[in-house]
Amino acid sequence: MAEHGTFTPRPVVLLTPEETATFLVRDMNVFYGDNHALQHVTLNVPSRQITALIGPSGCGKSTFLRCLNRMNDTILGCRVTGELTLDTHAILGRAVDPVEVRKRVGMVFQRPNPFPMSVYDNVAYGPRRHGARNRGVLDRIVEETLRKSALWDEVKDKLRHSAFDLSGGQQQRLCIARALAVQPDVLLMDEPSSALDPISTFKIEELMLELKEHYTIVIVTHNMYQASRVADFTGFFLHGELIEYGPTVEIFERPIDPRTDDYVRGRFG
Amino acid sequence: MPSPRQTFDAQLHALEQRLLRMGSFVEGMLEDSVKALELQDTALAEEVVRRDDVADELDLDIETSCMHMLALQQPMSKDLRVIGTALKITTDLERIGDYSVDIARTAIELASEPFLRPLVRIPRMAEFTSRMVRGALEAFVSRNAEKIDEVVNLDDQVDDLNVQVWAAMTMEMKEDPSSIYRNAHMILVARYLERIADHAVNVAERVQYMETGILRQLAASHQTPGA
Numbered sequence: 401m402a403e404h405g406t407f408t409p410r411p412v413v414l415l416t417p418e419e420t421a422t423f424l425v426r427d428m429n430v431f432y433g434d435n436h437a438l439q440h441v442t443l444n445v446p447s448r449q450i451t452a453l454i455g456p457s458g459c460g461k462s463t464f465l466r467c468l469n470r471m472n473d474t475i476l477g478c479r480v481t482g483e484l485t486l487d488t489h490a491i492l493g494r495a496v497d498p499v500e501v502r503k504r505v506g507m508v509f510q511r512p513n514p515f516p517m518s519v520y521d522n523v524a525y526g527p528r529r530h531g532a533r534n535r536g537v538l539d540r541i542v543e544e545t546l547r548k549s550a551l552w553d554e555v556k557d558k559l560r561h562s563a564f565d566l567s568g569g570q571q572q573r574l575c576i577a578r579a580l581a582v583q584p585d586v587l588l589m590d591e592p593s594s595a596l597d598p599i600s601t602f603k604i605e606e607l608m609l610e611l612k613e614h615y616t617i618v619i620v621t622h623n624m625y626q627a628s629r630v631a632d633f634t635g636f637f638l639h640g641e642l643i644e645y646g647p648t649v650e651i652f653e654r655p656i657d658p659r660t661d662d663y664v665r666g667r668f669g
Numbered sequence: 670m671p672s673p674r675q676t677f678d679a680q681l682h683a684l685e686q687r688l689l690r691m692g693s694f695v696e697g698m699l700e701d702s703v704k705a706l707e708l709q710d711t712a713l714a715e716e717v718v719r720r721d722d723v724a725d726e727l728d729l730d731i732e733t734s735c736m737h738m739l740a741l742q743q744p745m746s747k748d749l750r751v752i753g754t755a756l757k758i759t760t761d762l763e764r765i766g767d768y769s770v771d772i773a774r775t776a777i778e779l780a781s782e783p784f785l786r787p788l789v790r791i792p793r794m795a796e797f798t799s800r801m802v803r804g805a806l807e808a809f810v811s812r813n814a815e816k817i818d819e820v821v822n823l824d825d826q827v828d829d830l831n832v833q834v835w836a837a838m839t840m841e842m843k844e845d846p847s848s849i850y851r852n853a854h855m856i857l858v859a860r861y862l863e864r865i866a867d868h869a870v871n872v873a874e875r876v877q878y879m880e881t882g883i884l885r886q887l888a889a890s891h892q893t894p895g896a
Contacts (some may be wrong), residue, residue, distance in 0.1 A: 652745045654882025664745040
């Protein structure tokens with residue numbers, strides 16, 4: 401149908417301003433052996449916003465997420481090319497220590513995976529690894545981080561209990577607290593609530609919205625409705641390509657690429 | 670066994686069919702109300718008044734199915750736009766039915782008032798307005814942008830005729846106070862037709878939104894002559 405009046409369509413991949421971006425990704429490719437798993441991805445991840453990555457299984461969204469904190473380095477035969485900067489510093493390549501990257505870019509996984517230790521020690525684990533020994537300092541970090549993770553009121557009387565005594569939703573928020581305890585700038589979340597019930601999911605989403613005031617959040621989710629509820633920007637991946645990226649409301653209300661349209665309308669398969 | 674997506678597609682198709690049925694129904698109300706006015710046919714006018722209950726039922730039925738689909742299918746993209754459009758269009762169509770009833774009531778009111786001369790501008794306004802309603806519905810069915818343009822262009826002509834009716838009727842009322850009762854009603858009829866035309870433009874705007882995702886006003890806001 402012809403357009404009435406003037407309307408300039410947005411680009412299929414909308415690049416937000418570089419100066420407000422935490423990550424700049426340019427022509428990034430990931431190979432697992434001969435498999436070209438991520439192809440020529442270029443985008444900016446805006447600072448202190450929630451960016452959601454959606455797409456069917458095997459589309460490359462988790463592969464992309466793992467690039468952002470160099471987790472792909474742990475996979476044998478994995479090769480990453482292109483440019484990736486975190487606050488203007490290049491973070492790909494052997495010259496960059498992945499541990500330093502991961503200190504600034506925390507990650508939370510699909511299934512809550514607390515360490516087999518107390519609630520307190522889970523949160524204090526990272527700061528201790530980075531040299532914090534003073535009891536008062538650790539107490540303060542644990543309390544502040546648990547408060548940020550909306551968990552303090554629920555666990556303040558059981559800090560010495562095993563983390564496994566907590567519910568699934570509480571364990572996931574503990575994992576978020578553990579990631580935040582080393583004061584990262586970015587929080588990556590890979591399907592953070594797919595193993596949780598709706599109420600726990602709601603709490604995680606509420607927490608994401610609170611945390612984005614201080615952190616850049618990138619979330620991979622199979623749940624389109626979660627992306628539509630919490631994300632400011634959404635990227636749609638298919639067969640290793642970033643098909644479309646833009647403001648969440650546009651991706652779900654008027655996507656440009658017909659493949660995005662098919663996916664968000666459940667017309668795949 | 671149809672897939673959930675096939676079921677949803679069938680529901681969307683049924684929704685479109687319901688909207689079309691309602692559209693033709695209120696279009697019939699509009700045409701008959703003006704016919705009843707012209708022919709001073711009280712029986713036909715009363716028939717139009719009775720049809721309003723059916724239009725209201727169709728409206729509620731469409732709104733209910735839209736709400737069910739929103740709740741159960743959580744639509745996105747084009748599907749969301751179709752349902753959002755249906756929710757808006759059904760209200761416009763229901764209002765077109767209401768204004769047709771207003772015209773029919775006027776026909777009943779004026780059935781025993783002799784016309785000094787045959788009506789000219791009001792039937793022409795009614796013809797344009799009917800074409801607009803039909804055109805907007807055709808645009809909905811065919812997703813045809815040209816139909817939308819046609820509706821918008823006709824709206825300008827309806828607005829002009831409304832201004833002409835106002836000018837002619839007020840002048841006649843000044844010259845012949847005995848015409849006041851009849852002409853005041855005719856001014857109202859012209860106003861009802863002008864409002865129906867605005868609702869047809871609303872439908873056209875929604876069809877454009879449904880297709881493009883761009884929501885914008887296609888015609889200038891209506892103006893009341895003499896205001």
